[in-house]
Amino acid sequence: MKDKDIHLVSRESVILFASMLKEVDSDIYGLLRQATIPNDIDTETDYRFLPESSLKNTLDLLAGKLSNQTLGWLFLRACKEKYIPRFVNKLSGCSTVKHAIERFCQQLNHESTGAKTSLQYAGETWWFVREKNGVDEAWFKYAEMFSVIFMCELIRAVTNDKWRPERVGIQSPCIDEFAKLPSMELAQFFLERPMTAVEINEATLSLPVSASRQKGVLKNARIEQQLDSLSFTQQFTLAITPYLSMGKLPIKIAAEILRMNVRTLQRKLAAENIIYKQFIEDLVFKEVSKRIIETDDAITQIAIRYGYSDGAHFTRSFKRIYGVSPLQYRKQNLDK
Structure with missing residues (x-):
């Protein structure tokens, strides 16, 4: 994965994490300032991207104020109620689960330059993979916790809950926080891997997509920007x-x-x-x-x-x- 000089994330992603700050303190504007998120983030604005540093700051704030268990449930709720529906609405027309995940990976490249997701075949099975740098930094563990929950919930959404996580590879060295994540109780975790990876077998990948477009969540019709080709x-x-x-x-x-x-x-x-x-x-x-x-x-x-x-x-x-x-x-x- 090519390391970008300034990692970018979509405004929609920052809005999602900014909404979690409401669980910490009613003084949301004070927390936004600490996270270096503009106060107008949730209003009609022209900008589409923010620096990934705003998400890192938000994760640091959340981790400093909430227990890992509370964070896990907060991440799960945000994924189910907001993040997953937004992406599912962009997967219409996909015939199989494999096609849907590949489409998601392409879509993410238009929303973030800090991580790369893909489907990879290794060890005689398929893996839904996330590649991300920064494992030694404080925010990384919490970003990976969110990513594990999101990846698993996305697969559940497109299979109509017919799939359960069984084997998950993580870059972080601590297993306890991940083993206690909600909906991950039966998963086996493998530590200190070069990338985050969720196993998904070929039979599941061949299933037809079951998720449907949800009302009230609008598909972003703007032309997608090729972030990988940007100069500094x-x-x-x-x-x-x-x-x-x-x-x-x-x-x-x-x-x-x-x-x-x-x-x-x-x-x-x-x-x-x-x-x-x-x-x-x-x-x-x-x-x-x-x-x-x-x-x-x-x-x-x-x-x-x-x-x-x-x-x-x-x-x-x-x-x-x-x-x-x-x-x-x-x-x-x-x-x-």
């Missing part, structure tokens, strides 16, 4: 766009959000001839110009949204880039 600058743009409301986002804050060293971020941007301060300003005003044209929000409201407390300073900066004031820019574009 493109990765960085997608990852940092949700945080542009912070205005002149200091590079130190950006690096913290991305769990990167400041010098590493500077070096990677410089390799693509990018000057951080100028690049961030360009991104901010690209979003600002869209909002000026596409909404009737007051200019002062837009200025505040993107980190400018001084309207005059905002207007001067905008005029320096576009040659006209924000109000003139709106009028020019509305007259076209």
Whole structure:
């Protein structure tokens, strides 16, 4: 698996994990800040991706506040009620369980760059495999716990609960937490494997898909983005766009959000001839110009949204880039 410079995850996935924070504390906005998740994550926004670091921070928070048993049940409920239905709705038209799992693996590649899933044949049987780096980091165990539950529940969903997990390989070195996961009591776990893997025999893979499209869960009709082909600058743009409301986002804050060293971020941007301060300003005003044209929000409201407390300073900066004031820019574009 190719290691990406900045791992990306879909906004929908972050929303799922952000909703789990409500089980920890009613002060959800305080927890979102700790997890570096934008406060507008659950509203109508233009961004589609966030840095995977936001999920890692969320897992660290959840693990620090909840017992492993509570986390297991929380993961299971989230999978059954939200995550599995969303993916099942994208598997319509699949004739067999094997086809459905292969389609899921393709779909995940459009939603995340941090992990790779696939079907692999080894040891005279088939395995539903997840490859992921970071086994020595604190968040990894909890991410793998969620993944094991999700993979098993996905198979159950497409077989109409005709399948049960029997053999599961995990990268983590501790078996107790996994053996106690809900719905996994009868599974045999194998520790410290190079990847997470759930055995699924050929007879099960040949079964027709039983899961049906569920009402109330909409299929994402947007064109899927080929994340694997993105340059570092493109990765960085997608990852940092949700945080542009912070205005002149200091590079130190950006690096913290991305769990990167400041010098590493500077070096990677410089390799693509990018000057951080100028690049961030360009991104901010690209979003600002869209909002000026596409909404009737007051200019002062837009200025505040993107980190400018001084309207005059905002207007001067905008005029320096576009040659006209924000109000003139709106009028020019509305007259076209």
